[in-house]
Amino acid sequence: MGGVRLVLFGAPGVGKGTLAEMIKSEYKVPHISTGDMFRELVKERTEAGRIVSEYMNEGKLVPDDIVIGVLRDNMKDDEKGFILDGFPRTRKQAEALQSMLDGKRISLDAVINFEAPAEVLAERLSGRRQCRDCRAIYHIKNMPPKKSGICDICGGELYQRDDDRREVVVVRLKVYEEETAELIDYYRRKDLLKSVDASNDPETTFKEVKTALIGSLRVAGNSNSDG
Ligand code: ADP
Secondary structure, eight states, rough: OOOOOOEOOOOSSSSHHHHHHHHHHOOOOEEHHHHHHHHHHHHHHOOOHHHHHHHHEEEEEEEEHHHHHHHHHTTGGGGGEEEEESSSHHHHHHHHHHHHHHHHOOOOOOEEEEEEHHHHHHHHHHHEEEEEETTOOETTBBBSSSSSBBOTTTOOEEEEEESHHHHHHHHHHIIIIIITTTTHHHHHHHHHEEEEEEESOHHHHHHHHHHHHHHHHHHHHHHOOOO
């Protein structure tokens, strides 16, 4: 049957990456972040990495064909469960995901839609720091590391992502509204959408996630006969 199959959805800065790690510890399934995959690709300094970095640094979406190809390569074991973070971000990506899952005769358990006001998003993005090595996420005010600039988990260096600069953040929030937000309706119509208030601290949001998932996971755990 496999573990949970979730999509984490929401605007940049809403906390998908942080919550994905908490959900991963609880449900023991892989965290698949397209943003992290692309940051790794950029590090490799290949032609593909150079193309991707141009889109990311401007806050624009990487073209669907590239995203879907990269995702396919990273979802070979998806029967075992997964947490998708940052994918899908367009209608075309959502349809590609659906056909990948249909091909394996599996389905999503839920799409968690994290919601927070715009000013909270902007504040979180501007204070965010990430570990260069293990990719753990911190916030200079809300979740500071024990030692400034150093990752608590692996001792790696913390840095500010290029796309967390204010002028790029503005573009990313706009791109989310124009290209991604329509998926809320798409998943609502499929009866998969669970909206969660993400304006509080991560532990509070995580409790809300678990509450939101109760019904979905019970169904996922049964080999549902009447559906
Ligand atoms: P956030 O959700 O905070 O914007 P991510 O790490 O998920 O951060 O994404 C960073 C950047 O990576 C995006 O601005 C975009 O350029 C690229 N990216 C990530 N996922 C996708 C995707 N599914 N489709 C297109 N571009 C993506």
